Amino acid sequence: MTPTAPPSRLGRALGAPGRWSVAAQTFALQVLIAVLVVGAGLAGAFxxxxxxxxxxxxxxxxxxxxxxxxxxxxxxxxxxxxxxxxxxxxxxxxxxxxxxxxxxxxxxxxxxxxxxxxxxxxxxxxxxxxxxxxxxxxxxxxxxxxxxxxxxxxxxxxxxxxxxxxxxxxxxxxxxxxxxxQLPVLLLAGLAAAALSGLGTALVARRIRRQTHGLGEPQLREMYEYYDAVLHAVSEGLVITDLDGTLRLANDEAVRLLDLPADAIGRPVADLGLAEPLVAALTDELPHEDELHVTSARVLVLNRGPATWRGRLLGHVATLRDRTDLEALTGELDSARGLTDALRSQAHESANRLHTIVSLIELGHTDRALAFATEELQVSQVLTDRVVGAVDEPVLTALLLGKAAEAHERGIAFEIEPGAHWPRDVAPTRDVVTIVGNLIDNALDAVAGETGTPRPERHVSFDSRVDGAYAVLEVSDNGPGLPPGAVKDAFRRGWSTKEQGSAGRRGIGLALVGQTVDRLGGTLEVSGPPGATFTVRLPVGGHRG
CATH class of the missing domain: 3.30.450.20 (PAS domain)
Structure with missing residues (x-):
């Protein structure tokens, strides 16, 4: 990102040595033109x-x-x-x-x-x-x-x-x-004109030599051809801004990822309709490495550094990678990993229960063994029946059961509200998983991290229904709720009430939820404290995206 190669090396890399530079060619052509003009002028004057x-x-x-x-x-x-x-x-x-x-x-x-x-x-x-x-x-x-x-x-x-x-x-x-x-006078005038023209030509050639770094026409042509080919070929978005925060270059991938207008080049980055954190990252003087940014439709990884030439700062270069699908898959993988851990714990706990039942039978307490086994089965079956009856989408059903197992493992009461109902095909399955999974994860983390005054129970609930032209889902918890005035910031990339995780994904979940809901044409509301209730409304039968 820092072009520091001297012109001579660059010239040897891109063009044959020994050819005239653009400045030399310009000087020779201008001298020839000046001679012709002066000669024609003298002939005309004579x-x-x-x-x-x-x-x-x-x-x-x-x-x-x-x-x-x-x-x-x-x-x-x-x-x-x-x-x-x-x-x-x-x-x-x-x-x-x-x-x-x-x-x-x-x-x-x-x-x-x-x-x-x-x-x-x-x-x-x-x-x-x-x-x-x-x-x-x-x-x-x-x-x-x-x-x-x-x-x-x-x-x-x-x-x-x-x-x-x-x-x-x-x-x-x-x-x-x-x-x-009169010829001597005419010749003197012609020589004076030629001298002035030569001086002007030399100054122009010197300026061109400085601007082209002494490169020849073949070298400049090859540089442009390779430069243009690379910009169109690279799979990463490339953005170059000057010292004033004006966009100077954006390749095809950057235009696609940022959804830039056709006249974006030459305009200030702040006027391109990008999210405030992304604008700040593209215009400040700080280096940025592997930062996650959420746009209206994508999750992007941004790297940015200075662009210098021989110690002179020209601007800044930023690269953008699309991590939308990877982030969604990462969320699903986290959910699957959590479900696996929960199932492993459940298996261990089931083994303990089985040993308990066997021991009760061996001790002759068969009635108590039967009651103990039946009680555990009823609790699990009630939750399963309620989830299966409430949700028509199998993937969402599996997600809720997995979150319930994770909540049980973490000592959190997870409840599906009676009468809850979520119809099939309200929105793409991946989008529903993104919304519900991140909201439940956020709620579980909120109540799990509570310290201080003891609570009788840490509680998270899920509810869904159809309200007119909208399908509504709610995720509630009895945690501390959002800080005053933080509702708007909660859906901004990087905002979190928790410490940064090892994977650097803190502050991305709610931003993904807000991005997905907006893309689907829905609305998102937050209420509380006490606790926090996230209410999502998605249009039925006409979702976007």
Whole structure:
């Protein structure tokens, strides 16, 4: 019940050595995921930066082109005798100041007036101009004399007339260069993210390693499979509670023995409807060894001890064994043993009586011998006739005769009340024996243990009858009765007015009676002192259990 095996030994017992622990596997997987996420993030950031660069280049080229097209000197120069001479210096100045790669002013027929390479002046513009000639704007990526570029073409208007065209462009390589200048920043951000992710992953892996005690996935899987199989296979009930008295585990047998609800796990033991002594035994800090506990339907043997891990108290483990049938058989065995002792004593006493009768005959007192023998036979026969006439159940008849013999042996007067009657099949025979046997035993012990003021006779009586829908039985004695306020406690496990017996069964008899009567749907009442009378009422023809 105390798991103290170190993880390394446990790991060797359940899994192959040398495999990665769950913590190591988790760390490796998280690192891989972090690398993929950071790599994807960098790629996305680069693509976003490139797209932003392209958009910025197009916007800047459009702004410069519209500015040039709207300049009055340009409108005037394109209609002059030598546009190139007037516009080339201006276009180059604008190109340098705006940071673009070319500013080309051309005629409506796409003949260049300006170009960064003067040799290209007078040639035909490479690109599309149709939309600009129609009064719109051309925005495209095109490969011209300077290589691939992102360019725009806008019209130059003189009033409502389109008199020329302006194209401004930025080479694609220049845009890529600007994006590449941002790579160090992106890489630093990625490295920072990777470092933070690695630190977080290491902390998570460390926590998992601590929680799994360094075990690998195969070991944990095998542990769970064996753990689950054992819990379902063991014939004893297993209950684990934490330090707060909350139920943390109950196997199938424990659920059956304690009749636990489906949602019992995670609830305080005190809220599960168990008997108070059982709740106390499952929640206190004391060890319990081979304790008998009575539930509404069973007699249980409980053992309980602490559950520790490396010196740390985790909770408590309790095992439960069903002793209901064994307890009933033990009671019947005690009754049989008592009957055997009584019969042995009776045989010895009968031998003495027989010797007495023989001696009287030898002495010539035949009349006295006959009277002595007849008197003894009449006493025994009256009791036997009364028991047989009162009880229709043979087993109960035998029990009462045995108790009568035991009472006679102990010097106690045992009487069956006149008119007593107990019908057959009121309740299962074993339950009737449990109720009657324990009540009579309790009564015999009560009067047998009396000391002090002498009594003329120690007396126990049995009575039974049918009262409407109930069969009623009463066991009375003229003993001291129950102490004041002890009626409720008398049917609690472990309560007794007598010293604990060697078998540890003191305080279990009346608890068994109360349990059996409750299961059969009956009632149990106690009256006295003087003396004590136990009255049991059981439903006729519809007993439960």
């Amino acid at each position: 693509a976003q930066a490139k797209r932003a660069g392209d958009q910025e280049a197009s916007a800047r080229a459009l702004a410069v082109a519209e500015t040039v097209a709207a300049t009055p000197s340009v409108v005037e120069a394109v209609q002059g005798p030598d546009p190139s001479a007037a516009l080339q210096p201006y276009a180059e100045r604008v190109r340098v100041e705006s940071g673009t790669d070319f500013v080309v002013i051309m005629s409506r027929d796409a003949i260049r007036y300006t170009h960064p390479d003067p040799a290209q002046i007078g040639g035909t513009f490479l690109g599309h101009t149709e939309a600009a000639l129609a009064g719109g704007v051309v925005a495209e990526d095109y490969t011209g004399t300077l290589g691939p570029s992102s360019r725009v073409v806008v019209p130059v208007r003189d009033g409502s007339r389109i008199v020329a065209l302006v194209s401004v462009g930025i080479r694609t390589s220049a845009v890529g260069e600007r994006v590449r200048t």
